[in-house]
Amino acid sequence: MPRLPHSSPQTLRVFDALLAEPATWRYGYDLSRETGLASGSLYPILIRLAEADLLETRWEPAEQPGRPPRHLYRLTADGAALALQRRREAAARAAARPATRPVPRTAS
Numbered sequence: 156m157p158r159l160p161h162s163s164p165q166t167l168r169v170f171d172a173l174l175a176e177p178a179t180w181r182y183g184y185d186l187s188r189e190t191g192l193a194s195g196s197l198y199p200i201l202i203r204l205a206e207a208d209l210l211e212t213r214w215e216p217a218e219q220p221g222r223p224p225r226h227l228y229r230l231t232a233d234g235a236a237l238a239l240q241r242r243r244e245a246a247a248r249a250a251a252r253p254a255t256r257p258v259p260r261t262a263s
Contacts, residue, residue: 161204162241165192169200170238173210173228177235180213180227201228209234 168190204210
């Protein structure tokens with residue numbers, strides 16, 4: 156069964172972070188620290204979500220001369236709805252998995 160779009164464990168971590176305060180603009184660096192995702196994983200996810208119109212993006216001018224502008228992200232209404240749906244689906248899949256118990260080892 157193919158994986159649903161926008162349902163990888165990494166994307167779900169990004170959704171969790173953004174859903175915590177869906178109306179708040181978030182820096183990529185802060186999302187990276189919060190999710191534990193490296194930039195090579197995080198930014199492709201953010202780009203895909205933005206290209207699907209699930210994220211709004213904007214640039215914030217640098218506060219100090221010589222510093223680069225910073226990119227900000229937040230969920231769109233459709234993005235928040237999809238994020239909630241994907242979280243529910245992931246929870247349902249986790250609940251449906253049979254509990255695994257470690258096999259006890261016997262002394263030889």
